[in-house]
Amino acid sequence: MSKTPKIALIGNPNAGKSSLFNSLTGLNQKTGNFPGVTMEKLTGIWELEPKRPVEILDLPGIYSIYPKSIDEELVINILGDPKHPDFPDMAIVVADASNLKRNLLLFSQVRDLGIPTVLALNMIDVAESEGYVINSIKLARELNVEVAEVNAKKGIGLNGLKLSVIKTLQNRFASNDALPLPVSDEVIQEVQANFGEAEIYRSLLWLMEHDHMKMFDKKQRETFDAIKSKHHFSSKKYQSEETVKRYEQITEVVDRCVINLNRQWDAVPVRTWTDRLDKFFLHPVGGYVFFLAILFVMFQAVFTWATYPMDLIDGGVAALNDWLKGVLPDSALTALLTDGLIAGIGGVLIFIPQIAFLFLFISLLEETGYMSRVMFIMDKLMRRFGLNGKSVVPLISGVACAVPAIMSTRSIGSWKDRLITILVTPLMSCSARLPIYTVLIALVVPEKNTLFGLFNLQGVALFGLYLLGFFMALVSAWVMKIILQAKEKSYFIMELPTYKGPRFKHVAMTIFNSVNAFVFEAGKIIVAISIVLWVLASYGPGDEIAQSEAQIRLENPTLQGVGLQNKISADKLEHSYAGHFGHFVEPAIRPLGYDWKIGIALITSFAAREVFVGTMSTIYSMGGEVDDENATIKNRMRAEINPATGKPMYDAALGFSLLIFYAFAMQCMSTLATTYRETKSWKYPLIQFSYMTALAYLSAFAVYQWLS
Amino acid sequence: MANLADLKIGEKGEIVGFTDELLSLKLLEMGCLPGTEVILTHLAPFGDPIAIRVSGSYTLSMRREEAETMLIKRT
Ligand SMILES: Nc1nc2c(ncn2[C@@H]2O[C@H](COP(=O)(O)OP(=O)(O)OP(=O)(O)O)[C@@H](O)[C@H]2O)c(=O)[nH]1
Numbered sequence: 076m077s078k079t080p081k082i083a084l085i086g087n088p089n090a091g092k093s094s095l096f097n098s099l100t101g102l103n104q105k106t107g108n109f110p111g112v113t114m115e116k117l118t119g120i121w122e123l124e125p126k127r128p129v130e131i132l133d134l135p136g137i138y139s140i141y142p143k144s145i146d147e148e149l150v151i152n153i154l155g156d157p158k159h160p161d162f163p164d165m166a167i168v169v170a171d172a173s174n175l176k177r178n179l180l181l182f183s184q185v186r187d188l189g190i191p192t193v194l195a196l197n198m199i200d201v202a203e204s205e206g207y208v209i210n211s212i213k214l215a216r217e218l219n220v221e222v223a224e225v226n227a228k229k230g231i232g233l234n235g236l237k238l239s240v241i242k243t244l245q246n247r248f249a250s251n252d253a254l255p256l257p258v259s260d261e262v263i264q265e266v267q268a269n270f271g272e273a274e275i276y277r278s279l280l281w282l283m284e285h286d287h288m289k290m291f292d293k294k295q296r297e298t299f300d301a302i303k304s305k306h307h308f309s310s311k312k313y314q315s316e317e318t319v320k321r322y323e324q325i326t327e328v329v330d331r332c333v334i335n336l337n338r339q340w341d342a343v344p345v346r347t348w349t350d351r352l353d354k355f356f357l358h359p360v361g362g363y364v365f366f367l368a369i370l371f372v373m374f375q376a377v378f379t380w381a382t383y384p385m386d387l388i389d390g391g392v393a394a395l396n397d398w399l400k401g402v403l404p405d406s407a408l409t410a411l412l413t414d415g416l417i418a419g420i421g422g423v424l425i426f427i428p429q430i431a432f433l434f435l436f437i438s439l440l441e442e443t444g445y446m447s448r449v450m451f452i453m454d455k456l457m458r459r460f461g462l463n464g465k466s467v468v469p470l471i472s473g474v475a476c477a478v479p480a481i482m483s484t485r486s487i488g489s490w491k492d493r494l495i496t497i498l499v500t501p502l503m504s505c506s507a508r509l510p511i512y513t514v515l516i517a518l519v520v521p522e523k524n525t526l527f528g529l530f531n532l533q534g535v536a537l538f539g540l541y542l543l544g545f546f547m548a549l550v551s552a553w554v555m556k557i558i559l560q561a562k563e564k565s566y567f568i569m570e571l572p573t574y575k576g577p578r579f580k581h582v583a584m585t586i587f588n589s590v591n592a593f594v595f596e597a598g599k600i601i602v603a604i605s606i607v608l609w610v611l612a613s614y615g616p617g618d619e620i621a622q623s624e625a626q627i628r629l630e631n632p633t634l635q636g637v638g639l640q641n642k643i644s645a646d647k648l649e650h651s652y653a654g655h656f657g658h659f660v661e662p663a664i665r666p667l668g669y670d671w672k673i674g675i676a677l678i679t680s681f682a683a684r685e686v687f688v689g690t691m692s693t694i695y696s697m698g699g700e701v702d703d704e705n706a707t708i709k710n711r712m713r714a715e716i717n718p719a720t721g722k723p724m725y726d727a728a729l730g731f732s733l734l735i736f737y738a739f740a741m742q743c744m745s746t747l748a749t750t751y752r753e754t755k756s757w758k759y760p761l762i763q764f765s766y767m768t769a770l771a772y773l774s775a776f777a778v779y780q781w782l783s
Numbered sequence: 784m785a786n787l788a789d790l791k792i793g794e795k796g797e798i799v800g801f802t803d804e805l806l807s808l809k810l811l812e813m814g815c816l817p818g819t820e821v822i823l824t825h826l827a828p829f830g831d832p833i834a835i836r837v838s839g840s841y842t843l844s845m846r847r848e849e850a851e852t853m854l855i856k857r858t
């Protein structure tokens with residue numbers, strides 16, 4: 076064989092496909108204990124034998140080959156179209172052995188499509204603990220396929236799977252040419268006459284699902300519809316009868332191959348751990364209390380516990396800068412390196428502890444299976460606001476980053492619910508806002524304990540900002556629900572998985588990868604913008620900068636030394652290109668309490684809000700006092716004086732106005748691009764950008780006017 | 784005739800049919816076939832959504848209005 080064979084992992088949601096993918100390829104695809112984690116295909120290489128690699132394709136989970144949501148459509152577009160670049164040479168159907176019947180429905184459909192198939196019985200450990208004994212040799216004979224028992228989570232049974240795959244790749248696969256339910260020969264003949272020879276079941280799939288398949292154009296769809304109406308063929312009726320029929324056959328097979336020890340003697344079901352935990356987590360009152368408590372602990376961790384490592388990093392970066400300033404010649408380049416680059420990178424590094432905590436909590440919620448309980452208890456509430464219980468996942472993961480959060484909306488079946496979720500998710504405070512919040516809160520909220528000494532006031536303020544984002548998301552969703560009209564009904568039929576212990580290695584990897592991505596992705600942007608900004612802030616149009624220095628000396632003949640230097644550097648910044656930009660936007664942001672320096676930061680953080688802190692530190696280091704060596708960005712901002720009042724610039728009014736602005740403003744190109752990709756239209760990113768910016772501007776205006 | 788939403792926590796029923804074709808397709812493929820035994824196991828706050836155990840093998844949640852489309856016989 077010359078070309079690398081392609082093997083697709085197919086299976087029900089939450090059956091363990093991505094876990095198996097990780098075990099086979101050594102990659103680190105995201106897994107989680109709730110249906111609908113994987114939303115995109117991902118390929119990796121599995122070394123089947125020495126020098127014999129195969130390509131493994133991980134896909135979203137499906138319950139049948141008749142898709143009910145967008146993530147499911149992706150799979151059918153691949154499996155249904157032999158000309159698709161990802162069409163697999165064979166499939167591994169990953170089945171949850173503790174729920175075999177339901178998983179075999181999909182298996183039988185994939186096999187009937189004529190795709191060579193291996194059945195991997197996953198979650199063998201769970202099945203055993205629930206009392207199932209599976210005779211997989213008999214099952215293999217009855218189904219006429221290779222069967223392998225595996226534990227994808229622990230990577231057990233992979234050699235057996237290897238063997239099954241090798242055998243299946245070697246043998247010619249006997250495809251099943253009978254339909255589960257007969258249809259008139261003429262229907263199939265007409266489809267094949269128009270669209271070419273294919274397995275009968277595939278022809279039938281085309282006839283039923285052509286609307287969801289990208290391989291057909293409008294004209295072909297009309298042909299399909301004509302065939303359907305000519306023969307009075309009803310897809311829904313066929314689908315429903317087919318499902319019943321397949322289950323009948325499967326039940327017979329399973330009854331011969333599987334026994335359940337727990338159910339042999341009496342009908343009293345065994346109370347599992349999941350039942351016991353659910354008594355508590357799904358309790359009408361206790362369930363909410365627990366959920367709120369979890370969120371609160373999460374924010375206390377992010378703000379209080381994380382401060383110790385943060386102070387260490389902060390001190391380290393400041394010390395490094397001091398040292399560099401001491402050993403390097405005093406030049407513009409040194410200033411760029413220390414005040415621009417290192418301060419900018421330090422501004423990223425310092426948030427590692429907080430981001431690590433955030434991802435720790437989110438991945439624990441996802442790994443244990445608690446996330447789907449949150450969807451369950453929140454559905455009713457969310458529905459009032461035009462959302463859906465499933466919107467909880469994007470909203471919670473939006474606290475980390477809106478980009479994957481928006482992608483995770485694909486499992487929401489109803490388009491309207493999904494669209495509203497996409498539009499409001501960026502209002503959740505993402506991790507890129509955290510640096511801004513932290514710096515500004517430290518400036519305007521006193522650091523003391525409150526509420527009986529239990530809570531840190533700054534922590535409470537941070538929690539408040541996250542809550543504010545959440546409430547604003549709900550309110551916006553509610554408004555959109557009224558504006559957007561859709562007749563389509565949404566539904567919430569969802570499996571609640573059993574609780575599973577988190578794998579600490581996996582949690583650790585998730586944290587590591589997220590921190591890594593944050594540092595390098597955000598770091599790249601911050602470094603690039605810091606350099607550009609430094610150039611823009613050092614040079615100005617014509618000889619304005621040179622003139623301004625002369626002017627200052629002329630106007631202040633008595634001033635000398637440090638005082639003179641300060642005045643000159645402040646004036647230089649004002650006359651640089653950056654200063655001009657800042658002054659240009661100043662009239663628009665004056666009502667919010669911002670001056671031209673903040674204007675520069677607003678401009679630079681337009682594309683990505685994480686550069687705010689870096690920009691501030693560059694600006695204040697260039698235009699600020701010369702003598703404040705080793706000053707952190709916090710201290711520099713604290714020392715800033717409002718020229719109009721003579722009081723500190725960053726008072727409560729300005730601080731809160733900025734906080735609110737950054738909480739609501741849409742300043743993230745990647746999110747807009749993701750919205751475009753997920754909605755396939757520029758209209759929605761545009762709406763998203765406009766409404767969020769308007770919301771930010773008006774709220775910041777109101778806050779500033781009220782507090783000042 | 785009774786539907787799934789009529790059950791109280793802990794009560795059992797047997798599925799006899801559906802009143803909504805589209806929803807029935809989804810429910811069927813998830814293993815809710817006529818003749819299957821279901822037990823109501825949990826109610827979310829305000830009684831909606833609900834969670835049922837399907838033929839003793841897994842837990843399925845759905846909204847009350849969706850449960851109303853599933854006709855059952857109390858057992
Ligand atoms: N006990 C046990 N748990 C497993 C096994 N395989 C996977 N899991 C867990 O089952 C959950 C689901 O695994 P995933 O690999 O994310 O499932 P998936 O099929 O990719 O799910 P979707 O992407 O949502 O379709 C995770 O919490 C895994 O840790 C297994 O063999 N035994």
Ligand SMILES: [Mg+2]
Binds near residue numbers: 093105106112135
């Ligand atoms: Mg997956």
